[in-house]
Amino acid sequence: MLDLKFIRENRDVVVKALENRNHLSLIPIVDQIISDDNNRRKVLLELEELRAQRNKANDEIGALLREKKDAKEKITSMKVISSRVDTLEDVIRDIDPVMTGMLLTIPNIPHSSVPVGAPDKGQVVRTWGEPKNLNFKALTHIDLAQNLDIVDFTRATKIAMSNFVIFKGMGARLERALINFMLDLHTTKHGYTEILPPYLVNRKAMTGTGQLPKLEEDMYKLKDDDLFLIPTAEVPVTNMYDDEILDEDALPVCHAAYSACFRREAGSYGKDTKGLIRVHQFDKVEMVKFVKPETSYDEHEKLVANAETVLQLLGLPYRVLALSTQDISFAASKCYDLEAYAPGLDRWLEVSSCSNFEAFQARRANIKFRRKETKKLEFVHTLNGSGVAMARTVIAIMENYQQEDGSILIPDVLRPYMDGKERISKI
RNA sequence: GGUGGGAUGGCUGAGUGGUUGAAAGCGGCAGUCUUGAAAACUGUUGUGGAGGGUAACCUCCACCGUGAGUUCGAAUCUCACUCCCACCGCCA
Numbered sequence: 001m002l003d004l005k006f007i008r009e010n011r012d013v014v015v016k017a018l019e020n021r022n023h024l025s026l027i028p029i030v031d032q033i034i035s036d037d038n039n040r041r042k043v044l045l046e047l048e049e050l051r052a053q054r055n056k057a058n059d060e061i062g063a064l065l066r067e068k069k070d071a072k073e074k075i076t077s078m079k080v081i082s083s084r085v086d087t088l089e090d091v092i093r094d095i096d097p098v099m100t101g102m103l104l105t106i107p108n109i110p111h112s113s114v115p116v117g118a119p120d121k122g123q124v125v126r127t128w129g130e131p132k133n134l135n136f137k138a139l140t141h142i143d144l145a146q147n148l149d150i151v152d153f154t155r156a157t158k159i160a161m162s163n164f165v166i167f168k169g170m171g172a173r174l175e176r177a178l179i180n181f182m183l184d185l186h187t188t189k190h191g192y193t194e195i196l197p198p199y200l201v202n203r204k205a206m207t208g209t210g211q212l213p214k215l216e217e218d219m220y221k222l223k224d225d226d227l228f229l230i231p232t233a234e235v236p237v238t239n240m241y242d243d244e245i246l247d248e249d250a251l252p253v254c255h256a257a258y259s260a261c262f263r264r265e266a267g268s269y270g271k272d273t274k275g276l277i278r279v280h281q282f283d284k285v286e287m288v289k290f291v292k293p294e295t296s297y298d299e300h301e302k303l304v305a306n307a308e309t310v311l312q313l314l315g316l317p318y319r320v321l322a323l324s325t326q327d328i329s330f331a332a333s334k335c336y337d338l339e340a341y342a343p344g345l346d347r348w349l350e351v352s353s354c355s356n357f358e359a360f361q362a363r364r365a366n367i368k369f370r371r372k373e374t375k376k377l378e379f380v381h382t383l384n385g386s387g388v389a390m391a392r393t394v395i396a397i398m399e400n401y402q403q404e405d406g407s408i409l410i411p412d413v414l415r416p417y418m419d420g421k422e423r424i425s426k427i
Numbered sequence: 428g429g430u431g432g433g434a435u436g437g438c439u440g441a442g443u444g445g446u447u448g449a450a451a452g453c454g455g456c457a458g459u460c461u462u463g464a465a466a467a468c469u470g471u472u473g474u475g476g477a478g479g480g481u482a483a484c485c486u487c488c489a490c491c492g493u494g495a496g497u498u499c500g501a502a503u504c505u506c507a508c509u510c511c512c513a514c515c516g517c518c519a
Contacts, residue, residue: 041476041477041478044476044477044488045477045478047477047488048476048477048478048487048488048489049487049488051487051488051489052486052487052488054499054500055487055488055500057499057500058445058499058500059445059446059500061445061499061500062445062446062500063445063446065445066445071499074499075499075500076499077499078499078500079499081499082498082499082500245437375456377474
């Protein structure tokens with residue numbers, strides 16, 4: 001959520017941001033917010049003036065009654081003012097939820113360093129490693145997995161629906177190894193504290209991080225309880241601290257959380273329907289940071305570096321993309337994607353998304369800290385990034401480490417997590 | 428699922444219609460004392476908003492779980508909702 005006062009005083013900046021995001025349809029909403037706000041403040045001025053009168057008169061009535069004097073006349077005249085107060089309060093009461101509703105639909109303002117334009121304006125910031133040159137015909141992870149019997153696509157459909165998967169045998173073991181490897185790395189080497197959060201959260205939490213109200217149709221929802229299956233651990237971990245004031249000395253607060261992630265992927269039917277690319281449930285280790293505003297862009301770079309370390313240790317070639325204004329998410333000011341190369345599919349796969357939300361989420365979720373120097377409360381900046389998302393990383397491992405005989409070598413760093421095994425093969 | 432109790436400031440906790448933004452204690456901050464610290468003592472200590480001022484700041488309004496209602500006036504009365512706690516039942 002943007003600060004209302006900021007919108008009021010910086011319409012140009014907000015409009016420019018919407019243009020850069022290609023959300024032109026929201027510009028009239030911004031103007032509506034500004035005019036409603038003007039109207040509201042006008043009403044508020046009169047209302048507060050009347051309430052001041054009323055408070056004063058009430059004190060006098062109280063004093064008269066205490067002295068057992070007659071206050072009838074005063075009470076009668078107050079009835080008039082009170083009824084006017086009621087009327088004005090109704091006006092405010094009608095405007096407020098409408099304004100809040102509109103405010104919640106305005107996306108964050110992209111940082112000045114974000115490339116302006118369509119998704120193809122995103123810039124490759126750097127690449128690491130070389131796409132492997134296999135001297136045989138690379139198979140896709142689908143063929144590899146089926147030949148090795150480590151992922152069962154068809155039975156998952158039987159018990160759930162299409163685009164769910166069952167990991168089996170060494171496939172399940174690989175998944176579990178990756179989770180543990182990533183958590184161990186972030187908690188012991190990168191200074192994150194581990195969190196294992198609930199997978200169901202309430203509407204307030206979903207609104208706090210910005211998934212709601214916009215993306216409700218993308219979420220799995222338990223309508224009897226008004227709870228949602230989390231699309232990412234970002235939601236529970238960020239909202240852990242909603243309505244809290246964090247200790248300045250404790251910042252930055254850094255958490256790493258494994259969770260399953262659930263996405264309906266409504267509207268993406270027909271895209272990436274095969275294999276592990278786009279599934280309704282996948283595992284992910286997420287990194288979340290709460291930081292002082294002046295440090296957030298440095299922390300953002302560190303966050304990306306932490307995610308990159310995962311891919312480097314796994315030996316997966318990848319590239320870092322600075323997303324453009326039309327590609328960054330609703331709540332983000334800036335975002336880097338990490339894409340790992342998958343030789344079987346012959347394409348780059350997004351395995352991590354690292355964003356700086358500045359105060360956008362903190363304002364929604366009301367997460368602050370008190371600055372010792374000024375003794376004032378300020379919103380923290382929040383950041384998060386995948387470190388990294390399992391399913392697609394598994395694709396990259398299978399396809400990059402495949403051997404001509406159809407087996408898959410296990411990356412060195414994972415072997416301690418897999419009984420020291422060197423490869424996944426038939427038998 | 429059943430029954431009861433509760434929700435007040437950073438925390439504990441008082442307060443049942445009129446100087447209550449809210450007692451008291453703890454904590455925090457500043458000071459006195461001390462070589463330093465502790466103790467003791469003194470002072471201070473909520474948030475959001477509107478308006479005014481270059482600013483330090485000033486004035487006003489709102490906020491005692493949330494929302495509505497009664498009233499000239501609500502932390503206090505009424506209703507609805509949410510959440511929490513305890514016990515019982517069920518259960519990984």
